[in-house]
Amino acid sequence: MSPPAGSGVRINRFLASCGIESRRGCDQLVREGRVEVNGNIIRDLATRVQPDDHVRCDGKLLKAQTPLTVVLNKPIGYICTHRDPEGRKTIYELLPAKFATLNYIGRLDQNSSGLILLTTSGDLAESLTHPRFHIEKEYLVHLERPFAPELTHHLLEGIPIMEGLAKAESVHFESRRKLRMVLTQGYNRQIRRMFSKLENKVRKLERIRIGNLTMPTLSTGEYHVMNHREIEEASRNPK
Secondary structure, three states: OOOOOOOOEEHHHHHHHOOOOOHHHHHHHHHOOOEEEOOEEOOOOOOEEOOOOOEEEOOEEOOOOOOOEEEEEEOOOOEOOOOOOOOOOEHHHHOOHHHOOOEEEOOOOOOEEEEEEEEOOHHHHHHHHOHHHOOOEEEEEEEOOOOOHHHHHHHHHOEEEOOEEEOOOEEEEEEOOEEEEEEOOOOOOHHHHHHHHOOOOEEEEEEEEEOOEOOOOOOOOOEEEOOHHHHHHHOOOOO
16 A cells, blocks of 8 residues: 655755755755665655655665754864865864764855754754755854945945845944854855955855854854754854
């Protein structure tokens, strides 16, 4: 007998629960024919996985995991990648070997510091990175030269870059060389590129908040295994 329509778990959600990729990344794996259910290659994104199904990706049998999420206070000088062919230090060198399978959510460039999440949960990665969720990330920005306040509207209204219109949700000045900036976008090196377009240079950049999550007690280079409440904090913005 066939399972009732709508039963089981959609294939991308099952794959994401195994820590493979975000849901969007899992969709691509299916399209590429790299996923099998009960020995059959599937390409239909509407495929649903039943409890007794056997699912493989690239030949490896998969099993849904209990999600694990870690927050790391990344120091300057480390890059967000599993392996670097140039031999530079990676964030995984700051973590125990058992966390090597965690996937980082978003990036901080080598010369930036602050909070970064690593997780086995594809659902969490999706909720924090997909534009429709508008999850805020707040940064402390130190500039090389004093910033003219009359240019602030450019940051808020948007500055054209190759990928699109890069803009801030809010900007608050602590001084003309130091400000707090909130983004919901995630373009590569976005803040540095925005200020470069305004003929200024970011001297120091630190991510200090993700959603409603701040970790003031987390020293540079330290990590913390997150509980359910902290994950919820990261997944919602301040009221």
